Amino acid sequence: MKLLMAALTAATLLTNPAADPGHQPLPAKDGWANGTTGGSAATAGHVVTVTTRDQLAAAVKGDTPKIVYVKGTIDANTDSSGKPLSCTDYATNGYTLAGYLKAYDPATWGRTKVPTGPLESARAASEAKQAARVEIQVGANTTLIGVGTTARLLGANLIIKSDNVIVRNLTFADAFDCFPQWDPTDGSTGNWNSAFDDVSLQGGTHVWVDHNTFTDAPYPDSKEPTYFGRPYQQHDGELDITNAADLVTVEQNVFSQHDKTMLIGNSDSKTSDAGHLRVTVHHNVFDGVQERAPRVRFGQVHVYDNLYRSGAGFAYSLGVGKQSQIYAQNNNFQFGGGVTAADALHNWGGTGIHAEGSVVNGASVDLVAAFNAANPGNKLASTVNWTPTLYTGLQPASVLPAQLPGSAGAGHLG
DSSP: OOSOOTTOOHHHHHTSGGGOGGGOOOOTTSSTTTTOOTTTTOOGGGEEEEOSHHHHHHHTOSSSOEEEEEOSEEESSBOTTOOBOOHHHHOOTTOOHHHHHHHTOHHHHOSSSOOOSHHHHHHHHHHHHHHHHHEEEEOSSEEEEEOTTOOEEESOEEEEOSEEEEEESOEEEOOBOSSOEEETTSTTTOEEEOOOOSEEEESOEEEEEESOEEEOTTSOGGGOOEETTEEOOOBOOSEEEETTOEEEEEESOEEESOSBOOEESSOTTOGGGTTOOOEEEESOEEESOOBOSSEESSOEEEEESOEEEOOTTOOOSEEEETTOEEEEESOEEEOOTTOOGGGGEEEEBOOBEEEESOEETTEEOOHHHHHHHHOTTSOOBSOOSOOOOSOOOOOOGGGHHHHGGGTSSTTOOO
């Protein structure tokens, strides 16, 4: 049965809260977020339905238990009257893309220093002006849930720095940055870097992210132009977990057609993340994403029963970073276009990953052995220093292609 009938109101739902997903806590032992209740204890006065950006931002504030239902599409790039805001509306202090490209063209600016000066300051100020609209801070003890099959947050970046938050049954679409920064020192050829994720767990704890769809539509990366020989990247992460965020369960979501998908731990130098970043990632579909599914630093991360489908520009699925402890079980990889089992992993300065029960294109494969055979100078150990105990519903990887496409993502909660 689909989640919620659109005609139901919050008052009606309160008459039978046990049947309402908005009142449901995370089931026991369902990953590292065990014990998360969100707004399930909300009283009638703290159950609301929102349809605009300003209603949403106001409803999710504060620490009182609350359930916030999203109905229809909410566009974060709108003003308080609901008028759409374009990149031109945010531009300030004389910023123009043409001027920025001229000022920092590597042919004149060079490739050894990041941009500084008036136009870089104008870019940062313009980006901050957009952030004031699209970044929405979520308070503690909150359940944010979509109504029916069409609830969508367009261009929004949810920021979760608080404790005990549930996010369910929403489509997150096209969180774009109007003002990416050029960094000629990023990599060997430089890169454009943007600011906004769909969902950013920046120190948030006890967070359950369930049955959501993440997409760049209607403006995927494939439509981006190229400047200075690099894609003009206006999208950052779909779901990033950083700044010592902890005790997180990510399940039954669809992540589609994206580059930098899920980053767990944002910097090798942030050693204070050690002992945090405990995350469970299970029964998700990673469809056509290029990398970071997830990429991990420091954390103990259980990745099980996920379905991976490679697409254009594929780089890797599981990124093994500094002091990461990934325990991967029963994941199914459907690779095409010359992508092999060895490409499922990438070593970003890690030491090892436990990977068992993996299926690649219908065949059982030892991912670590395949990676080490293809990368003899950069081998990974096949063990980590922990074993998961908080998990439910472990299934063989072979059943996932038939099951997950019809059960994961927004509109399939039930």
